[in-house]
Amino acid sequence: MVAERAPVKAASKILLVLLSLVTTGAAHVGSPDVYYEDHAGPYPLSVVVRMPLVVPGVAVIEVRSLSDNLKSIQVVPTRIQGEGSKFAPVPDVAERASDDPKLFRAHLWIMMRGAWKVQITADGEKGKGELSVPLAAAPGNSLALQGPLKWLLTGLMAVLVIGLVGIAGAAVREGMSDPATAPVPSSKRRSARRVMICTALLVIAVLAAGKFWWNWEAASTAQAAYTVPRVVTSLSASNTLLLRLQRTDSGRWAERIQLDDLIPDHGHLMHLFLIRFPDMDRMYHLHPHQDSAGQFSQNMPALEPGRYKVFADVVHATGFPETQTAEITLPETHEGTLQGDDSFATGISLLSKIQNTNVTYLEDGGRIIWLDSNVFVPPREPVKLHFRVEDASGKPATDLEPYMGMAGHLILISSDGTVFAHLHPNGSPPMAAVQLANGTGMADHAGHNIPSEISFPYGFPKAGLYRIFVQFKRAGRIETGVFNVSIVQAIDN
DSSP states (O other): OOOOBSSOOHHHHHHHHHHOEEEEOOSSBSOOSEEEEEEETTEEEEEEEEOOSSSSEEEEEEEEESSSOEEEEEEEEEESSSGGGTSOOOOEEOEEETTEEEEEEEEEEEOSSEEEEEEEEEEETTEEEEEEEEEEEOEEEEEOOOHHHHHHHHHHHHHHHHHHHHHHHHHHHTTTSOTTOOSOOHHHHHHHHHHHHHHHHHHHHHHHHHHHHHHHHHHHHHHHOOOOOBOEEEEOTTSEEEEEOOOOOOTTSSSOOOSSOBOOBTTBSOEEEEEEETTOOEEEEEOOEEEETTEEEEEOOSBOOEEEEEEEEEEBTTSOEEEEEEEEEEOOBOOOOOOTTOEEEEOOOTTSSSOOOSEEEOTTSOEEEEETTTOOOOTTOOEEEEEEEEOTTSSBOSOEEOBTTBSOEEEEEETTSSOEEEEBTTBSSOHHHHHHHHTOOOOOOTTSOOOSEEEEEEOOSSSEEEEEEEEEEETTEEEEEEEEEEEOOOOOO
16 A cells, blocks of 8 residues: 555654655755646635655645535545556545634655645535546655754663663673572672673674665665756857756666656647746747657757756656656757747846836737735745736737636746745646546637636745746737746744
8 A cells, every 4th residue: 555544743853853854845945745627527626735854754735615515625645657657545534623624734655756636525515526646756865864863863762772781781780699699799799790791793884784774774765866957058149048857866776757748738748948047037938849769859049148947847657747857058049949839038137126016018019917916925825826918908908818728827936946835726736647646638618708817826835035027928929928926934923
């Protein structure tokens, strides 16, 4: 069985701390929690999955009902692919929050690294409905044992060693003496000292072996820790950007990560983002061609010179998503044009004293408005990034079209580049992983009317300054709104 039921016992929690503390998160960069909205049958749900600090570890599942007719929620974790996907454990019944009748919470064990899904069963007045939310469970860098706990355990170990040696000596000194013999014969005392010395040496040998095992296990865990892969980039003389993906060491994972198993996400094997740093005033959203396994190339459009951070989004056939990163300095080029779904955006430098308001004006006189942009949101709290597109007359735009099958796309990056996310109106998971988790095809908005107001569920992982690029398609043209937001750490009273 690959999953256990919660609640978690205190002993299990302590054991997890003693093993080591690691962070998780592979989809995106620096943004491990999952935010997703969709329907479980007739019931609209908003789901937040707070990924565990360790793998194995406990994920916190928060399901908010967006209707009034939901009675209960059941959740169960399974693999997206493989044997683990066929043998799900008994579902957990999520508890309804005492202070919010629409919020349900559950705690689930994630026992292995790789691609998971949380299967949610909603039950209410309209019967039952199911929804699966994909997760990427990957251990990050190990952290050292905390000082106070380390010294506490060292002290307790010293007490145990002294006690064990003393017991061994007493067993020979008093335990083998004749009854009512006082004082203990010197021969017995010498024998007791010899036994205590031998016991001490034996205990030291056992502790040394334990130390060796601990170091070996720590090194093995550190080696298996997931770090954001670095894509190798170079620019050829013909103005072609060459990219070579790096394979993650996944020897201790449930499924190995390959480079020949990529699947399309919105019709492309890779979504490539080039963002000029530190100004963030230029953003290119491109879709390179795969030349061979792990090898991609992109004919570059006309380009502004500078140092660019590179983010390459891919999804593996297992449902495991990766964002590989790099930095590259690019020269100015005047040749080349954007092709197909490729797009380009400009904005005011993030370093400028004059910053964007909640409005981005478009070339045709229309505008993109960020609604509720001034609402205070602390880190890791779920929020909807809500936008409205208006035409030149100030009315809601009626000419929006699907952009790669979606109503819109949102690219978010922190000022230091440690957080990157590519969001959709359904949330943070890539739609290819959603499709695998639910066993369905991607929703096709072709021929549908795209509303002028679109929201993106998310939760900023940490305090700091962020730049947001929100993209729509209007009358065959890709439009991008550029905004800034500062997230402030909440202060507990």
